[in-house]
Each structure stands twice: as structure tokens, then as C-alpha cells.
Amino acid sequence: MVDILAYGAYIPLWRISRDEIARGAGVPSAGGEKAVASWDEDSLSMAVEAGVDCLGEQLNPKEIDALYFASTTSPFKEKHASSIIASALDLRRDVVTIDFAGTTKAGTTALKAAADAVKAGSAKKVLVVAGECMVLTPSTDFEQVCGDAAAAILVGKEDGIAEISDFVSTIEPIPGPWRRSTDTLPQRFESKLDLRYGFIKSTVNTMQSLLKKYNLSIKDFSKLVFNAPDPRGYLEVMRSIGADVKQLQDPLFTNVGITGAAHSLLLLVAALENAKADEKILCAGYGDGCDAFYVETKKKVEELKGTRRATTVYVKSKRMLATYEEYLDFRKLRERAQPEYPRASVVKYWRDEKMVLPFYGMKCKSCGSITYPIGRCCVVCGAKDNYEEVKIARRGKVYTFTFDYLCGPGSAVGEYAALNPAIRVVADMEDGCRLFLELTDCKPTPEEVYIDMPIELTFRLMNERTNFRFYSWRGRPVRS
Template identity: 40%
Template sequence: MVGITSYGAYIPMLRMPLAVIGGGKPGGPEKAVANWDEDALTMAVAAAIGCLEGIDRSTVDGVFFASTSYAFKEKQGAAIVAKALDLRRDVVTADVGDSLRAGTTALRAALDAVKAGSAARVLVVAGDTRMAAPRSPLEANLGDGAAAFLVGDADVAAGLDAGHAVADEIIDVWRREGDPFVHTWEDRFVVDHGYRQNVRDVVRGLLEKTGSSARDFGKVALYGPDARSHAAVARELGFSSDQVQDPLFGRVGNTGAAFAPLLLAAALESARPGERLLVVGYGDGADALVFSVTPAVARLRDRRGVGWHLARRAEVAGYDKYLRFRQLLATEHDRRAGAGISATIHFRDRDEDVSLLAHRCRRCGTTQYPFQRVCYRCYARDDFDKVRLSDRRGTLKSFTFDAFAGSPDPPLIATVTDVDGARLYLQMTDASPNEVKLDLPVELTFRRIHEAGGTPNYYWKCTPAR
């Protein structure tokens, strides 16, 4: 049986009340927004770390990364994800983009790869941070998030039963080269001729192919451009409100290529053995996949899923701060300034900077970061093993608040953090100065450090363990 063996999810901690977009007071419905140092790729890495918890990473044969908002146009994101996760050098990597259903397309491609025997385990990650024009009607519906699935043929928690797809050529939602914002045509046209038509066709085609009815599914993870259209299509297809997975409008928002995958991850959190799950993605057509839940789903209950991330929240302090995070408001400091990082230095230090590997002395066991030739404790020379620090917790040993560092969200919190005995100089993120104290337990998170030269530079930061 081929299917999903593990899953992970990531929703940014920050929430923006929808009322503040129009100048109102905080409170009421909200959307999840990425912090200034987060993007589609960093969120995908975070979801993948949760997905791979307790799993030998050397068994992963491939990484498929789905996004419509990845920063580079000619540089593979899946390769960065694989490096950040410290996966094998010979993994197959591929990016899937340019469509809102890239997430479900990548998932189907991974299922096909495992079924064909070209890979035993494939990691699928989807993340998006799409932007609409400030204060436009579309802005309230878009949110940020990511999801990850490990696909294999052993210890399957949700086995693939069937799939169906339709393709369509329609100009409904689009973004051209260089456009910062998503564009959309008239709402009724988009819903009636794009979303409603394609989702209805793919679901009805799947039901006919499998001889199933709408009542045969325990949960339906259904893509939707907005809450009203989502509910209307669900009713039209014959799904009851109990069957439809909460689309998270008013709490997270539409997370683009990660939207249907994120809802599928949420459905898996409470899925029972024997249930059938239907996931439907939309974008220039539609995808539909059916999974049957197995007893193996019980071992995934402790995953950091959607529920855990929904409970972990903090409000953005005003709409202007959100605009600064997105570089849509003029500021004194430009994170894009400068000549950029040296490609040679990046290549030389990528094991330490991207994979966060340290040296552990074979003689005395001392962990040291960055790489050393001589152990500072026992003075052994060139006698080390590489160890990964990114999935371990640390302790805060020193910190300072820098109000003049040019951070979009001052003060910048600089720390010395102990991880397995190694001392790392790290910035802290997703933290209030009020909660920072010595010996604070922290975990590590992959983030953007700066965008000098106009390209993102990624490294690790620490964040309070929650």
C-alpha cells in the first residue's frame, strides 16, 4: 500500500485582525501572517522538521517543494530544503509551482514515484506567503502557512485509494513575472466559471470513477477562495457540515499551494482508522485524491499539527508593522541593501550555515560549533564526527537587546545559546523581550537573516520552546 506515512504543519505565530486592514480596532476574525524573517521556504522547512520527527532522515529518497511565492525564479527550493534538513546528497529534488494546486500535484507525483518504485520515501512540502494589494478585498482572504507529508509504502497511516484530475485554461487568479501582488478577475466569474466548475467536475468525476457517494467520506479537505464560496460548493456536492474540514477562514486564511495540504494535515489529526479522506486542490483545473486511514495513524497523534499551531498565537502590533514586514512601507533601513553574500563563502560554509552541522570530538565527546580542526578541550586534531544541531533544543546563556540594528521589529534580540555543549551566536525570533531570560529553553528555526543584494540569505535562529 502506498500513502502518507507521516505529516507536519506550520502556521506562523503572528495573527493580524482583519479589522485593522480597514483601520478598525483589533479583535474578531484574523489571518496568519509570516514574520519578517519567514517566507514560503522557511515555513516549509519548519513543517518538514515536524513531519520527520522520530524518523531516520537517511531513509528519505526525494523532496518535492510546492509554492507559488518562492523567492528565487532560477534556483531550486527543494535543494535548499534538503540541505536545511541534512538529507542525503543523492536525494531527488524538484520544485512544483506556478499553480495554486501545486501542493496536491506534488503530493500526487510523490505517490506515483513510490508506486512506480523509483523511490521508497518522498518528502512533500508546500508553503506560500502570497500577497494581495494592501487594503484590497483579496487581502483579507489570504494567509500564510505550510504542510509536509512523507510518502512511502511501509507504516502507511493513510493509503491512497484513487485520484482524479481535470485541467482548465482560465484567467481567474494570476501573478506575472515581477508582480508583487496576486491579481484576480471579477469575483462571480472566478467562482462560477473557475472554482465552482472545476471542483464540481473533479469531485463528480472521482465519485463516478470509484463508484462512491458523498456520504462515503469521513472528512473532506476542500480548497476554497473564500468562506462563502467554499461552503456553497461543499453543499452543492452533497457534503454535510460535519464532513467538511474547517477551512480556517477567519483564523488562518487561504494559504495558496499549501491550503488543501494544510487542511488534509488537520483532518489527519483527528482521523479514525477506516475513515476515508478526500482532498481537493484547485488552480487551472483541479485535483482530487482519496485516502483510507489505517490504524498506523495512532502513532502520529503527538505531531505538532494544525491544532498546536492555532493555539500558539500573538497579534501583529498594527497594520503599519505588517506593511513594514512585507517591505511595502518606506523605512530608514532596507534589508535588501548591500552587495550580497559571497557565493564562495556560502559554498564553503553551507554545512554549518544551512544544515547547522557541528563537530563532535571522537576522543572526549565535546560538541563544537563552528567547525574546528583542534578540539578546544582535549586538543585532539582532525578527529571529529559531524552532528546535526537543528532538531535539538538549547538553553539561553546570554542575551542583549539591540534597538539600533535596523530590524523591522525592534529590538533585535542577540543571544549566546548552548546546544549540546556548543555555544552558538543566534538571533531570537517570535519572542517578546518580556519572556527572555537566562536558561530559557529554546528550539531552533530556519529563517531569513537578510536580503543583501536582493536575494534571501538563510540561517538558523532560536525561539522560545513552547
Template identity: 40%
Template structure:
């Protein structure tokens, strides 16, 4: 254990993944709507059936590719935009991820540093030996006041990491946290939009001062010089402030600061630091040293060293493949509607009668995406059925998780009445898995005109509808995105 360097025993990140929604909105469209200047580039936009919880699940699924889920002992979910005020998002996520019943799941919230706070807690848990493998997921989709700079700068996204002692791809060499009480970025209990103080005060006495302190402090603690850092990862509120910090501390912005994702995705709140880390790990080479930072009422900093195992992970989507898979949101008005800021005329309502008890009883299929395979005749069925409708065998089946499987469209219809008024066409889809299990689900993240028989589709966790005063989550299908299995 490298206590003299403020570091830790041999352990660290064992896997990583990310999620960026398919939709992108050009900042020029936002600027044009308000007759103001554009900050250039585009931002990611969660679909109308997505939220921080569904995005966290998607990032965690990407991270868990090729891993034994039974080995995950803890799930830490970080967000400032949880769907519930009083209900654990991590409990829903752990169930959707089909983790074991004995998993310790908990939420980290109310701070832009909640993502790195969860990361630090995972480090401590593994270092202490209380758990062997921890899954950390961070996700956010914050709302900014219309016409503000933040409306353009903000984006939606998620990242996930696993930490443990086996097959480590990046070791944690040192960490440092700084507490700084300052009212610069906040949201009150009844606020819909993020508030921000006067920009010069926020940057000079908040971000700039604290980032200089935490980066300088961790370099001093670890005995390293700026020139020994391969990549400096700063979750910056804009395209300039982090460059000023880096230059003042002796870093070379051209060679040591990678893409901040601000121009292509936007600032993704609590998830953004971990998204930068995932992006860096995707192209990192063994021996590189990464310095990760985050800001929010203080700052966190971590020194990580990349190991040989980084090249041995199974293929995943991560940041790069999600950036390549994009759909253009056609208008600023649709963005406002997706975010619930602009109320449109209601579409044909779902005629459903949600039940909390039924939702709990059937969660193996609803949340865990389990089907059943008959032990007598081998028939695969979704959802789980006690009686095989092929051979009529009763209670003689094994459960199968289908969330990671890929199917092909058998039949579909473009329903013009089932959707929202801002997204009226719903592609009702019947598709078959390779083992013959047949699914009937709605298709999302698609151009309805491109639906066709034989189209490869995958499953995605979404908010299906609102009813009985709680969020109803279920699975939908979407056209297979690049990087899929």
C-alpha cells in the same frame, strides 16, 4: 492493486507536519486602515525573516519527527512565491533538512495546484517503485493588493507529507484531475500582487463548476456516495463557495466539512489543501475516508482512507499546536513593512560581507546546522571546527546535527541598534545544548522583554540578511513553542 476503483497498491502517507508563523493580524485592523468592512477573524503573517522556503523547511522538520532522513529519496517543494526566479528552492531545503546528497530535489511552481501536483507526482513515484520514500512540502506567502478582499483572506503557512509503503497512516484509494483553462487568478512575470478576474465569473465558471465536476467524478470513479465520505476537504477562496458545492453534491456541511482555516489563518495558496489534509489527519480515526480537493486552472481530487497507524506517530506540532502558539502583530503598518510594501527608514545595517564560495564551503554548519564533537575529549562545538579548542586535537571529530535539539539561554543582550526600524530590538543570545555545545545566535518570534537566562529555546531556519545579490539563510533561536520536544 485496485485498478477497477482508480486506486493504488498498498501505500500512502506515512507522516505529516505543518507550520504556521507565530504572528497573527486581525482583519479588523486591515479594514479600519482602509475604512472598509472586515471579513472577520485573523490571518497569519510571516515574520520579516521568513519566506516560503523557510516555512517549507519548518513544516518538513515537523513532518520528519521520528523518521530516518537517510531514507528520503525525493523532495518535492511546491510554492507560487519562491524566493528565487532561477535557483532551486528544493536544493536549499534539502540541505537545511540534512537530507542525503543523492536525494532527488525539485520544485513545483506557478499554480495553486502545485501542492497537490507535487503530492500526485509523489504518489506516482512510489507506485512506480522508483523511490521508497518521498517528502512533499508546500508553502506560500502571497501578496494581494492593499484594500482588496484577498489582502484579508490570504495567509501564510506550509504543510509537509511523506509517502511510502511502510507504516502507512492513510492509503491513497483514488485520484482525479481536471484541466480547465481560465484566466481567473494569475500573476504576470513582473507583478507583485495576485490578480483576480470579476468575482462572479471566477466563482461560477471557475471554482464552482470545476469543483462540482472533480468531486462528482471521483465519487463516480470510486463507486462511493457522499454519505460514505467522513470529511470533505475543499480549499475554498471564501467562507461560502465550498458550502454551496457541498450542498449541491449531497454532502452535509455541518458534519462532513471541517474547519477551512480561513477565519484563523487565511488561504495559504499552494499549501492550503495539504494544510487541510494535515489538520484532518490530526483528529482522524481509523477507517475514516477523506476527500481532498484543490483548485487552480482546473482541480485535483484524492480519496484517502485512514489506517490504524495514524495513532502511532510521534508527537508533532501540526496545525493545532501552531494555532495555539500565536503572537499579535500590533499594527497594519507593521504588516505592510514586513511584506516589503511599505518602506521604512533603514536601521543599523549588518556589516557583513557575504561570499558565495564561503557560503558553499561552510554549508554544513550554515545550512545543515552541524557541529562537531571531538573524539579525543568529547567537547561539542558549533560551528564545525577542525581543531578542538579544548584539547587541540586536529581533524578527529564526528559531525552532529543540532537543528532538532533544545537548549537553554546562558546569556543575552537586547541590542537596540541591530534590528530593522520596524523591529528595532534584536535579542543576541548565547545558549547551551544539553551536550554542552554553545551557540551564539539571534532570537526571533519573541517579545524581547521576556528574554531571560534559563529560557528554553529551539532552532528555526530563517533568512538572515540580504547580501552579494543573493538570499543568505542561517539558523536563529526562538522560545520553545508548545509541541516541541
């Protein structure tokens, strides 16, 4: 028996109206809005945020034995993004990390692998995180349909919130979207061919095989959760499988968009947020084939309600991008002047990993002060080599701030559009540590940045220098 122990999600703050995309691209609007990753976010950073939400303050990351990351848009072609995520979440050094990529069913495939590992006894707890930050061809339907988000699910053998069934999987190698190693943007065959002979055929057949395996009826399920290439695909599958449209979990198309490899897990999280005990939820993930399984909820599912932000909070917590041009700058899809940064040291990044990724500071054993970064001497009492390493608190308040017009992302356009100038703050964290941080997800105005403003840490892409991507923590207004 393998159970879901906890769940989490992350949806970026920024949204853009599809009417605005239609205006800028000169195409009809699909209506609603979609979630857009900020200029300093990608699939990796959002997966960390979903993992933070999943673990909350109650679960110990040191008890996790493996971390699986699923995405079609990993920032690295050769490098385990999952190892960086595991470090940022402060997992042990001896955990197993695996990246699942190349298909929009990577999220459900990663969950299957996690369940198999737990069932086989090679891991007691596995954290599955999926994130998607897609760069899409302008003026295509992809640009309006797809959004950015991440989801996380922790599985294990303990008595959890829902039991996971065995999986049924099928393959469908043609048709379907693809990206060659030389392609930046996704391509596909004619959309009707993809929909009818790829997605609908594969998803319906795999769901029917699952029902036959467990001698179940589609009416036995309170919700159906699956990813589709567009809104029409959801209704076609519901009709073909003989389900009532009321059984369909809200696909979050009107306010988030279709989020690739993360979408099935994101919708599963949304279904679990509102589930009651003893409900069955059918879940499927499509991409060059299909994975299907179901979960049966337990009494503990209601105990977890309200303890995670998940989709309930993050869907409502939003800000709108004003123009399509601003969206293009977030995506780096138009030529704009870019700042030239000095080289950065990958060696220092490696050396300071514990300070930079899991974000440890030092606590002086003489005076008890918590400071950051870690150094040999306490900056408060001067005690030398007499400290312990501690995690820095995630929340605090702004002590003072400045708008920096001269240095950093605030002085640039393009990659750093909408954040001019840079917002730099000194913050007093809840554990007493005073931090120097860059603030993101807000504009440099006295109405948005002020003394005693509540902030929280957020994992972001800091810069891209020396042909490497450097990640760490920034501050942001508390999302609620």
C-alpha cells in the same frame, strides 16, 4: 498501494486581526484573524519547518529519496528552493528535488507526482512540502482572505497511516488568479466569475468524476478537504456536491486564512490529526483545474496523534501584531529606511553549507566536547584534526543575552520592524554545545528574554545581500 507515512505543518507565530486590517486599509472587515509570516520568514523557510515537524525525531531523513516543494511564492524565480529545503532537512545528496509552482493546486499536484513515483518504484519515500507567503495588494479582499502557512506529507510503500487512492485531474485554464512575470501582486477577473465558472465548476466536476470512478457516494466520506478562494466557496461546493456541512473540514479561515498552494495539504493534515481508523477523507486542490483523490485511514493514524505539533499546536501558539502598519513593514509594503549591509560571500555560503543549512557541528574525539562552528582544532582541549561532524541539538536554554542597539536588524525599521533592538543570546543546547544565536519571535524585554529561558532552533532568512538570499538557523521561544 501508496500510503501516507507521516504529516507535519507549520503556522507562523504572528497573527493580525482582520478588524485591524480593515481599520488601516479603510475597508469592511471579514472578521477573525489571519496568520502572518515573520519578517525573516518566507515560503521556503516555513516549508523547512513543516518538514521538521513531519519527520519528528523518529524518522530518518537519509531514507527519503525525493523532495517536492509546492508554492506560488517561491523566493526564487530561477533556482530550486527544494534543493535548499532538502539540505536544511539533512537529506542525502542523491535525492530528486522538484519545485511545483504557478498554481494553487501545486500542492496536490506535487502529492500526485510523489504517489506516482512511489507506485512506479522510482522512489521508496517522497517528502512533499508546500509553503505559501503571499504579498497581497493592500485594501483588496485578498489581503484579508489569504494567510501564511506550510504543510508536509511523507508518502511511501510501507504500511502507513492512510492509503492514497488514484487521482482524477481536470483543467480549467480560464478564469482564475494570475501573476505575469512582470507582476509583483496577483490579479484576477471579476471575483463572482472566478468563483462560479472557475472554482465551483472545476472542483465539483472533478469530485464527481472521482466518486464515479470508485463507485462511491459523497456520504461515504467523514471529511471533505479542499482549498477555496473565500469562505463562501466552501459552502457553495458542499451544496453543489450534496454533502452535509458537518462533513466539511474546518477551513481554518477564521484563525489562519486561505494559504494558497499549501491549503489543501494543510487541511488534510488537520483532518488526519483527528481521524480514526477506517475513515475516508476526500481531498481536492483547485487552481486552473482541479486534482481530487481520497485517503482511507488505518489503525496507525491514531498512533501518530500527539507526536507532531501540526495544526493542533500551531493554531493555538500565536501573538498578535498590534497595528496594520506593523503588518505592512513585515511585508515590506511601505517605504521605510533600510540598513545598508556589506556584501556577503556566496562562496563561503557554499563552502560552509553543512554548517549553515543542516546545521552540523564538531565533536572532539579526544575530550568529547561538541562545538560550533566546525574548525580544525577543538576549542576546549586543543586537539587538532581529531573530530567527527554531528548534528546540533534543536533545543537548549539561554546562558546569557544582550539587546544589540548598534548592529544588525534590531537597529532598523521597515524590514526589521517589531524587533528593535536585535536579541543576541549564548545558548547551551541539550547536547552540551554552546551556541551564539540571534533570537526571533519575541520582544526585547526582561519578561520575554531571560537566563535559562527554553529555546529551540528555527530555520529563517538571515539576510539578503549580494543579490542573494542567505538562510540558516535562529533561536526562538519554544512553541507549545
